Amino acid sequence: MSPEAASLPEGILAHHFASLERQNEAMRLGMWLFLATEILLFAGLFTGYSVYRFEFPLAFAECSRHLSLTAGTVNTIVLITSSFTVALSIHFARTDQRRAAVVCLALTILLALGFLGIKAIEYTAHFREHALPGKYYAFEEVKIPGAAMFYTLYFMMTGLHGLHVVAGMSVLTWLLWRTNQGRYSSRYYTGLELGGLYWHLVDLVWIFLYPLLYLI
Amino acid sequence: MGESGSSGRANVALHPDDRHEEHAHSAIPYVVVWIALLAFTALTYLTGKQHLGAWALFIALAIACLKSALVALIFMHLKDSSGMTRLVFGTSLVFVGILLFFTVADVATRFRPATPAGAPFGTERSRPEGLLEHEMPE
Numbered sequence: 050m051s052p053e054a055a056s057l058p059e060g061i062l063a064h065h066f067a068s069l070e071r072q073n074e075a076m077r078l079g080m081w082l083f084l085a086t087e088i089l090l091f092a093g094l095f096t097g098y099s100v101y102r103f104e105f106p107l108a109f110a111e112c113s114r115h116l117s118l119t120a121g122t123v124n125t126i127v128l129i130t131s132s133f134t135v136a137l138s139i140h141f142a143r144t145d146q147r148r149a150a151v152v153c154l155a156l157t158i159l160l161a162l163g164f165l166g167i168k169a170i171e172y173t174a175h176f177r178e179h180a181l182p183g184k185y186y187a188f189e190e191v192k193i194p195g196a197a198m199f200y201t202l203y204f205m206m207t208g209l210h211g212l213h214v215v216a217g218m219s220v221l222t223w224l225l226w227r228t229n230q231g232r233y234s235s236r237y238y239t240g241l242e243l244g245g246l247y248w249h250l251v252d253l254v255w256i257f258l259y260p261l262l263y264l265i
Numbered sequence: 266m267g268e269s270g271s272s273g274r275a276n277v278a279l280h281p282d283d284r285h286e287e288h289a290h291s292a293i294p295y296v297v298v299w300i301a302l303l304a305f306t307a308l309t310y311l312t313g314k315q316h317l318g319a320w321a322l323f324i325a326l327a328i329a330c331l332k333s334a335l336v337a338l339i340f341m342h343l344k345d346s347s348g349m350t351r352l353v354f355g356t357s358l359v360f361v362g363i364l365l366f367f368t369v370a371d372v373a374t375r376f377r378p379a380t381p382a383g384a385p386f387g388t389e390r391s392r393p394e395g396l397l398e399h400e401m402p403e
């Protein structure tokens with residue numbers, strides 16, 4: 050066993066990696082490959098959005114004005130702040146400030162819950178107004194062609210994004226648990242870093258969803 | 266192996282550059298980026314509410330791209346990443362560009378003779394009733 054492997058907490062360095070540095074690099078590369086597939090997944094929806102917005106500019110603008118701009122803006126601030134707190138938690142972990150890292154992760158999860166709460170209030174309003182996708186669309190205030198398509202894309206995009214928020218929250222909760230156990234420190238924090246990368250991607254997607262859905 | 270023994274080995278095991286990085290690592294860039302992201306969000310909100318017509322989409326997307334660049338470079342550490350991870354991210358962006366550009370270019374360049382009545386994404390379907398072609402917004 051190399052001196053490096055001996056110095057690490059058990060089970061961190063897999064036996065098929067020559068050094069921790071190489072393992073970290075492989076982990077990061079794997080994560081970025083996964084994030085690339087996520088980016089392309091959302092790109093499909095953004096392309097659909099572009100085509101239908103080009104086709105129905107009036108309906109998209111009109112429907113957009115019926116979304117709650119306040120809710121969208123507050124959610125943008127919430128997600129940006131959660132991205133900041135997760136970046137801080139990794140900073141604290143790699144500078145051996147475990148308690149601060151745990152607090153930042155807990156804050157991130159709370160902000161994620163807040164985001165979902167606001168989204169739930171918005172969804173409730175849409176259901177009440179029958180501003181629903183496809184054939185279920187019966188919104189009284191916008192009755193022009195393409196309006197149903199806007200809400201179809203709105204629900205698909207925010208819905209898929211919401212699923213990612215839930216997944217991200219689950220990952221962060223697990224990482225919170227592990228950080229609290231002291232598994233991440235200046236010696237090793239790549240696992241936590243990868244969880245953070247996923248959460249930042251969730252933020253990245255929302256950065257584009259916000260102006261495209263709420264501010265036409 | 267005692268506690269002091271294991272920590273002593275850890276120092277030996279760390280790459281000298283890495284150790285320097287841990288000590289030098291600062292949270293200040295994160296704070297700066299967070300404030301910048303909030304400021305850009307305010308800018309998106311304010312310009313978005315003006316309904317600037319043809320420029321609105323361009324401005325909104327430009328700000329969104331700037332915000333994403335900040336998140337990717339600083340929060341996601343792409344600034345300090347290896348060339349390999351940057352290549353993966355860059356490649357995904359290229360393919361997103363291809364997907365978006367050619368799809369939208371196709372729809373945007375269709376004209377009447379090329380789109381028989383009833384064809385999807387023709388020139389007929391999208392027009393709200395009562396609006397003539399020259400009254401359609403861009």
